[in-house]
Amino acid sequence: MGQGADHLTSNQAQVLDHLRAANAPMTAYQLLGRMQNDRGAVAPPTVYRALKALEEAGLIRRIETLRAWAPVATVRPGVVVICDDCGTVRGVEAPGLLESLHERLVAEGFAEARKTIEVHGRCGDCAEDRA
Amino acid sequence: MGQGADHLTSNQAQVLDHLRAANAPMTAYQLLGRMQNDRGAVAPPTVYRALKALEEAGLIRRIETLRAWAPVATVRPGVVVICDDCGTVRGVEAPGLLESLHERLVAEGFAEARKTIEVHGRCGDCAEDRA
DNA sequence: CGGATATACGTTATAGTATAACATAGCGCA
DNA sequence: TGCGCTATGTTATACTATAACGTATATCCG
Structure with a gap:
């Protein structure tokens, strides 16, 4: 676990701990409260x-x-999937998808710097709960 | 031009006019100023x-x-492409892409409600200007 | 050692984004 | 006429984020 980090300061470690302990993303002011x-x-x-x-x-x-x-551990690569019922967030691997989008944009002369892909809806667990 | 609209009120028409006249997205408070x-x-x-x-x-x-x-006319379907240099925003058609993502999620039992796909970078025109 | 620089942090204030809550006005129609 | 509906006005406030300035600490090197 954990990459890219050098040494976290104590503030940073504390914020990261709270985010990792939560089962849903937290707003800045929720973190502030903690x-x-x-x-x-x-x-x-x-x-x-x-x-x-x-x-x-x-x-x-x-x-x-x-x-x-949200901590990257729960959200990993390109696509973020958010359940509007339970609030949980997952990362979904979608390599081919990002690839083909990338080629599309390169073909048009567009130089990508940052992608944001977020999908809202209801996860399987929450759908079951209502069945 | 224009679909999905019934009758716009004058407030709505005015906001829409400002957005259509702009060549980049506007914040709510920019609109307020106008x-x-x-x-x-x-x-x-x-x-x-x-x-x-x-x-x-x-x-x-x-x-x-x-x-x-931003007005939907400039931004159309699934993928929004934003140039961080000139601020313009375009919609890019990517039917296969959305399709395959959809299938991925259905397979996991996730019921999609809303997708947000935004790509930042530099457009071809701005790249030329620096050449 | 002593000073220069760099980084993080504390603190105060304020900018920027968005909505709650309640009052008013106009319209369509039973 | 009077009711319900929708849009709007108005005031206040909540929520999100950063500017600006001061201080402490660490590091490096002369």
Whole structure:
């Protein structure tokens, strides 16, 4: 587990721990609340700086459609699948898909820098629960 | 031009006009500023309500990674391609791609409701300008 | 040692995005 | 006429994110 990290600072480690302990993405202010429980006063920049460093280290990513953050372990590669019922988030491998999109764009002279692919819906477990 | 619309209210038409006149997505508060220029006092809910109605009518969509809004005409189907240099946004057809992703998810028991696919990078025109 | 630089962090304030809640106005129609 | 519906106005506030400045600590090297 864990790649791309050098040494995490204690703020960064704490944020990462909370994200890994959660079973759904957390917003920055949810994290802020947890940190304020753990120790005393914490201000938003503390959280956002940790999030930025962790994102740059490849350890977390922002789920754009949720305005929230998730550890990369649960979300891995290109495609993020989000259950709107239970809130869980998974990464789905889709190598061919990313490949073919890439070729499409290259053919048009577009130089890709960053891809965001997020799918909302209901996961199998939640569908069963309603059956 | 234009589908899915019933009758637009004047707020909605005004917002849509501004979005169509722009060559890049606009934030809600940019739109708010334009509306305040056009007539006098306008408050955020006026803009957000119009955006919501237009989105439900399929006439615009939110570009999640930009926190901004674009007319569907410029952005069409599944894949949104964004140039980080000039700010323009295009829709790219990618039927096979969406198809195969869909099948992947169905196979896992996941029921899709909404897909967001956004690609950032530099468009061909901007690449030339730097050559 | 002592100073220069770099990094993280604390702290205060503010910018930017979005919605809740309640009041009002106009329209269609029983 | 009076009811219900929809859109709008209006005020306030919630939520998300960053700017700007100061301080502490570590590191490197003269």
